Amino acid sequence: MPITNPFMPTRKSIDSEPLKSIKPSGKKDESFFEQVFEVVRLIPKGRVTSYGAIAAALGTKLSARMVGWAMNASHLTKPKVPAHRVVNRNGLLSGKMHFRYPEQMQELLEKEGVRVVDDKVQDFDKRFWDPAKELLL
DNA sequence: ACGCTGACTATTA
């Protein structure tokens, strides 16, 4: 069951220590994280989106901060999430310092054809990919 | 329980 989420993911649904392990017990409840990861994986190459846009696509009640928080655990998931395609509202690579090394985020983006100057995505308006719009939830 | 923090955002000056 993909991203469609008429309900609000309650804070209880994400209480299962996502930072340490992502539910290896096979209990596959649709946590907020999984929905975030799924959306991020759908971002086309060469496009970017914002934390707020993802939060909005999943239901506005979760603040954008929680999306960033989910991304913190993204590198532990399988398959891996292209977290480098998620930037903040201004197109700034605010999450670069959370990669293996800070330069990696920009390297990955430019490798996909996204120009980045001084940690900012160029032509952000054109590069922006709105999940709520493209996925037509 | 309390207060602080944070990969955020919108608003105001």
Place this chain on the structure above:
DNA sequence: CTAATAGCCAGCG
């Protein structure tokens, strides 16, 4: 353009 402020909510000491 920058800076300050206020919401936001899970995690942590």
